[in-house]
Amino acid sequence: MIRSTRRNPTHLSRLLPTALVALATTAAFAAEPDWRLVEAYLELDEAWHELDREIATADIGSDEKERRRKEERGAHPDIVLAVGAARAIIEADGKRAVEAAQFLMEHTPGLSPTADGDIEFGTAALAELLGPDWSHVDDFTNPKEGFLARLFAGDPSGPKALAAARAIVDLGGTHDRTRDAAEFLVERGAGTRGGSPQNVLAGIRTLESLVPDYDNWPRMLMHVGRTRGDSEAIDEFLTGKAAEGSDPLVRATARYYAASRLARSINSAPDDERGAVRERALDLASGLSAGIEDEEFVAKGRDAEGNPATQTLADVERDILATIRYATVGGSVSDFAGTRLDGVEQGIADFGGQVVLVDFWATWCGPCIAGLPK
Incomplete structure (x- = not known):
């Protein structure tokens, strides 16, 4: 994970204007491979999230929290200039190219207007930089460090593992870990930080075209089907x-x-398409x-x-x-019945024309059971 290297400020609210100045002074270099622009954004992003957490946990009312979010925290910093700088670093084969590629993979989802393209650009660049090196996948799936150590370190190996796996499957079946890399991409390619549905597609298409005797299709289809987000290509494959x-x-x-x-x-879905x-x-x-x-x-x-x-x-x-x-939405409610506290059985159809709140309780959920009426 790419992190800011700034020192924690005493007052977070003071940092935002400072970082804005830093961002403005580097804006002229947006078309240049200038890592300072990425660092300025990371500083802004970290400060924004720290202030957001501080407000969320403050012992104040919801109205005051909303006021502080609007007046002190403001909108999330714009990532566009940092994305441009990261792309420029990669295109110029800059010394921070690996970090720039990881930045595009990890930080653009939900923030960059070109996030899908940014992630794929970063993945392709990192795959070229690292090459088809299975050790990156092995380090990620069989870590030498303990789980907690990896958690607090930010686990920087995810994007590298994804990129190395992509480099392996891109060889067209000549690598001896082709099947393993393809399965890794299907199983972890979208859910890992820095991942995307494109990794899942690369993996499943490799299995289909290069592993003709593949015998674990139901499990792979499960992972494909569970891929988060909309993807016409995944829907078409299924x-x-x-x-x-x-x-x-x-x-x-x-x-x-x-x-x-x-x-x-x-x-x-839109009303007319639902x-x-x-x-x-x-x-x-x-x-x-x-x-x-x-x-x-x-x-x-x-x-x-x-x-x-x-x-x-x-x-x-x-x-x-x-x-x-x-x-x-737009479906009908099944006609089910239940027993009231007075022992009378009543069906949902008995409430025709009324608004009914149906509260579902799990029989295995402790808090749910504790909240059931006696």
Whole structure:
């Protein structure tokens, strides 16, 4: 993780104007490979977050916290100039190129208007700088330091591991760790700090094209389907995998995760598109377990006590259909019944025309059980 090297100020609110001056004095060098611009941004970013945490934990009312956020903390510092400087350093083969590439991978998500391109640019640059060196992946997955030491050190090995794995799969299958690198990218490529869906795609496409006898597709499809964020390319890969191949378990798993990703997008879809998205999800989910209903699904569920439990394909088909139909915006509520405290059974249909708050309690959740009415 790239960190600022500044000293902690006595009063955080004083640092922001100081860093703004530093940023302004280096702005003229935005098109130049000037690391000072990145450092100035990191200083601003660190101070902003420290002040934000101070306000959040202060023993003051919510109105006062909001006032301080608006008047003292302000908006998050703009990252654009720092991104330009980092790109320039890489293009000029500057001595801070590795750090600049890591900066683009780690700091741009959610802040840079060109974040997707910045991350991929940084990943490609770091892959070229490090080369297909498996030791970076090995250091990340089998750390010599303990977990707590890595946690407090910021774990700088994530971006390097991702970039080295990308360099390996880019060799077209000639590296002896091609399969391992591809699996690492699928499993960790998006969730690791500095990662992106592009890593997942690079890994899964490598397995598909360069490992013809690959035998762990359900597990890989699970990781692909769980990739965070919107990605048309991932959605297309899953729907393609759902329609092809001779293994019904692979097709069913791909259908489940393609439907699951669509289901997650229903609520955020525009009003005039939501119905079509729901129908596509229902089409994919309906009948996915046909002929293999009792086959074990790749992901574990939870039993009534919250313990991991095996699921069949019939189980997950039923559950995802219920989610799509009843737990998304515009869906209908299933007609279920419950017993009131006075012993009378009452169904949801009895409340037609009224606004009903349905409060769900987990039977394995201690605080939930403690809060149940006696």
